[in-house]
Amino acid sequence: xxxxxxxxxxxxxxxxxxxxxxxxxxxxxxxxxxxxxxxxxxxxxxxxxxxxxxxxxxxxxxxxxxxxxxxxxxxxxxxxxxxxxxxxxxxxxxxxxxxxxxxxxxxxxxxxxxxxxxxxxxxxxxxxxxxxxxxxxxxxxxxxxxxxxxxxxxxxxxxxxxxxxxxxxxxxxxxxxxxxxxxxxxxxxxxxxxxxxxxxxxxxxxxxxxxxxxxxxxxxxxxxxxxxxxxxxxxxxx
Amino acid sequence: xxxxxxxxxxxxxxxxxxxxxxxxxxxxxxxxxxxxxxxxxxxxxxxxxxxxxxxxxxxxxxxxxxxxxxxxxxxxxxxxxxxxxxxxxxxxxxxxxxxxxxxxxxxxxxxxxxxxxxxxxxxxxxxxxxxxxxxxxxxxxxxxxxxxxxxxxxxxxxxxxxxxxxxxxxxxxxxxxxxxxxxxxxxxxxxxxxxxxxxxxxxxxxxxxxxxxxxxxxxxxxxxxxxxxxxxxxxxxx
DNA sequence: CAACCTAGGATTGTGGAACAATCTGCGTCA
DNA sequence: TGACGCAGATTGTTCCACAATCCTAGGTTG
Numbered sequence: 001x002x003x004x005x006x007x008x009x010x011x012x013x014x015x016x017x018x019x020x021x022x023x024x025x026x027x028x029x030x031x032x033x034x035x036x037x038x039x040x041x042x043x044x045x046x047x048x049x050x051x052x053x054x055x056x057x058x059x060x061x062x063x064x065x066x067x068x069x070x071x072x073x074x075x076x077x078x079x080x081x082x083x084x085x086x087x088x089x090x091x092x093x094x095x096x097x098x099x100x101x102x103x104x105x106x107x108x109x110x111x112x113x114x115x116x117x118x119x120x121x122x123x124x125x126x127x128x129x130x131x132x133x134x135x136x137x138x139x140x141x142x143x144x145x146x147x148x149x150x151x152x153x154x155x156x157x158x159x160x161x162x163x164x165x166x167x168x169x170x171x172x173x174x175x176x177x178x179x180x181x182x183x184x185x186x187x188x189x190x191x192x193x194x195x196x197x198x199x200x201x202x203x204x205x206x207x208x209x210x211x212x213x214x215x216x217x218x219x220x221x222x223x224x225x226x227x228x229x230x231x232x233x234x235x236x237x238x
Numbered sequence: 239x240x241x242x243x244x245x246x247x248x249x250x251x252x253x254x255x256x257x258x259x260x261x262x263x264x265x266x267x268x269x270x271x272x273x274x275x276x277x278x279x280x281x282x283x284x285x286x287x288x289x290x291x292x293x294x295x296x297x298x299x300x301x302x303x304x305x306x307x308x309x310x311x312x313x314x315x316x317x318x319x320x321x322x323x324x325x326x327x328x329x330x331x332x333x334x335x336x337x338x339x340x341x342x343x344x345x346x347x348x349x350x351x352x353x354x355x356x357x358x359x360x361x362x363x364x365x366x367x368x369x370x371x372x373x374x375x376x377x378x379x380x381x382x383x384x385x386x387x388x389x390x391x392x393x394x395x396x397x398x399x400x401x402x403x404x405x406x407x408x409x410x411x412x413x414x415x416x417x418x419x420x421x422x423x424x425x426x427x428x429x430x431x432x433x434x435x436x437x438x439x440x441x442x443x444x445x446x447x448x449x450x451x452x453x454x455x456x457x458x459x460x461x462x463x464x465x466x467x468x469x470x471x472x473x474x475x476x
Numbered sequence: 477c478a479a480c481c482t483a484g485g486a487t488t489g490t491g492g493a494a495c496a497a498t499c500t501g502c503g504t505c506a
Numbered sequence: 507t508g509a510c511g512c513a514g515a516t517t518g519t520t521c522c523a524c525a526a527t528c529c530t531a532g533g534t535t536g
Contacts, residue, residue, distance in 0.1 A: 142317060270488075483533100499516075504511085
């Protein structure tokens with residue numbers, strides 16, 4: 001009946017997929033008139049979709065210069081992991097209060113990741129792992145955090161897209177996911193927190209490496225006016 | 239130079255103020271063509287501002303029915319406090335790692351609140367108290383959380399606007415803010431967390447009461463989908 | 477008299493064209 | 507070489523149009 005979704009949001013969804021699946025590389029400039037034509041929507045509609053994705057942190061706006069797919073800076077990566085640490089560790093603490101069903105749902109996500117790994121469906125492994133962490137945060141029972149975390153993980157994929165070989169990067173994490181999951185489900189929350197802390201540290205280091213490596217090889221011309229990266233594009237004024 | 243802000247965001251800012259300061263009561267329907275005329279911007283521009291505020295949780299969209307200023311449900315309130323608990327408690331934990339300057343900034347916000355209280359500037363007391371909690375979350379050092387929290391507090395003001403007498407509601411919290419602040423600054427983090435937990439529980443209960451009381455008095459006409467038409471606190475001057 | 481149906485107006489959702497503001501690149505001139 | 511300026515391109519915003527949907531009043535029917 002009333003659950004129809006505005007065109008703008010559907011457009012945002014397809015663009016989000018294109019970006020997070022790596023079809024639109026970071027730094028790509030999106031020309032609105034062309035994109036609108038390609039997607040068969042009006043310029044306004046497309047722009048509203050772009051605003052949404054900017055709010056989610058996937059795009060970077062610059063007045064009168066247009067939008068580009070966000071290229072993560074090292075600051076952005078640190079910010080992402082700051083959020084991850086806060087939310088995921090809080091979630092583990094909070095896991096003392098959740099139901100058995102919640103925990104089994106959590107376990108299911110890890111099992112899915114293990115299946116993808118065993119089946120050597122490499123491109124799914126990363127997604128499955130992220131889904132475990134999403135399920136972890138979901139233990140907090142907060143739709144706000146769920147939404148926020150979805151955006152953060154989407155940003156993280158911007159970095160994954162730069163990985164030289166996703167396969168060797170993604171594989172080692174699954175067993176650590178399993179350890180953490182078992183500890184959470186078994187009530188070993190403090191150990192789980194310690195493991196997760198280490199996990200996030202290692203992960204952050206890896207992502208930072210890639211971003212740094214990729215950031216330094218800036219192709220010639222654009223040093224001077226390189227994109228003003230206000231960490232989240234938010235105007236602070238209190 | 240380059241820091242110009244799009245018209246849409248400025249419009250969003252003025253609307254945000256009108257809402258959080260209570261000039262636009264919850265439930266008020268916003269007719270886009272009228273509002274656009276009043277604010278002197280195009281309909282598209284206004285709509286983009288509305289989308290932003292919807293994303294922030296201050297407005298509620300319904301396809302083909304328009305936007306209304308969000309009326310907090312009890313679920314919304316619980317969600318707000320879930321977020322507050324997670325972020326503020328995490329912030330206290332994190333306060334072990336922040337600088338002396340950060341802590342003194344925190345202290346300054348409480349002092350400001352105390353001044354407002356002493357000066358009997360009641361309408362400022364609430365804002366000042368919220369600013370303390372904002373500063374607390376800022377200890378996490380995450381712009382993402384800062385932005386999120388700003389939106390959450392804005393939503394909370396939707397409930398404050400319903401308070402029968404803000405004065406007696408707001409006053410008692412300041413001394414508790416002071417206690418918490420002192421404990422955080424003095425390193426008594428566990429005690430601070432306990433106090434804050436109690437604080438948030440009490441606060442949540444109070445807000446829930448108001449929301450419930452206000453939600454049940456559905457005025458006579460029980461039409462399912464009717465939106466309460468507050469006579470519009472907006473000055474028309476077309 | 478009540479319940480259902482219908483038509484018309486009102487409001488929203490989206491599209492399209494136009495114009496002003498600004499950026500960018502290139503050629504000119506010193 | 508380097509500064510200047512101009513023209514094309516792209517964005518930001520406005521105005522207008524129209525289809526889709528909702529809402530309401532009023533009429534019809536049982």
